[in-house]
Amino acid sequence: MDFIGAYSANNLFYLLKGFLVTIEVSAYSIILAFIIGTLMGIIRFARVPLLSQVVALYVGLIRNIPLLLVFFFIFFALPEVGLKTSVFTASVAGLTLYASAMLCEVVRSGLNSIPKGQIEAARASGLSYVSTVRYIVLPQALKRMIPPIMSECTSILKGSSLAIVITLPEMMRSAQIIYNYNVKFVIPIILMVAILYFIVNFTLSFFARKLEKRLTIS
Template sequence: MNWSGAYTWINLNYLLQGLWITIQISVISIILSSIFGAILGIIRYSKISKVSAFVGFLVDIVRNLPLLLILFFSYFGLPQIGIRFSTFSAAIFAFTIFESAMLAEIFRSGLEAVDKGQTEAARSNGLTYLQTLRYIVFPQGLKKMIAPIVSQFISLVKDTSLATIILLPDLMQRAQVIYGQDTNYMIPIFILVAATYFVVNYLLSLFAGFIDRRLKN
């Protein structure tokens, strides 16, 4: 097995470029899905007549669709109605849509986990609904959301590898290109890619643990 041939600087540099794309996709999708997920989760929590039910219906649809199907639709389906994305934009669109739905449920569950007495006490002390949500419910609910949110982010980083199906030149796709040139490189490249995903996700989990401890203090 030619391990040294697999780990040439050219191959490593090629993979690093793919890792950078993976990180960009992940970070942008995490930011956007966090914003949209929080908005959708709050709408569901607020029980706004008909609006909350409609949002819940859409969220349930997306949550029960395969991410791969959403990727296919974003890159191959939308052009049929005149909406064209690059592979990079299509991946961000698909991941944001999917993760927003997943996070919406996490936000809703976290907010509903806060003792109703907290809300009643805040309202009886003159706080408006939005003030109660902002200063009382959301901060307490956030502490309960950290673990599942980070778990979802870790899943997102791993799921970016699915974007190879639309030829996004990320870490996984570039790994396929390398071992496609020489099948002897397959195992060493797989080991390197697996180690890279592990390090990225492990650092993310450590950061989450730090944030969790800060919130509990």
């Protein structure tokens, strides 16, 4: 092991460049997956004719295939039919497609956890179905959805490392390039990668707990 050599300024700078790519890809994917997953979850909860069945089919398909296969399909298969994308776009698309299916089920389960009596009471008081979901069901369900949503966010962050298979210059690929140069750097570099992942995931969990407490109090 060579901690001093592994943690040289050049190596740390190169690793941090990959770390920033990891954060950027994860951030885009989290935002897009949350929007798409929420919409799909509401569609499934409301049992919108036809759309609900299409979403259920999509969710069932994505949840039963590995994320690696999604990356391969987007980056290697789609160009065969004329849909070529950059590595960055393919990575964001793959993570978004995969995570949105998971978040769809989180949202649907959260909405279904609200007693039906509240929905019936709101409807009886004259609220439309959309207003009932927006003002009565969704705010309550959100409090229950925060832990699994944040868990999925950390999964997206960790899942971004799998984009190494399509040569995304994220943190794990940067780490691989560094320790391939010198085998003595393997343990120090992997340790640094683990620390960086831990810091981000711990920070996400910390703010999730704060947000959950604030929503519970309010």
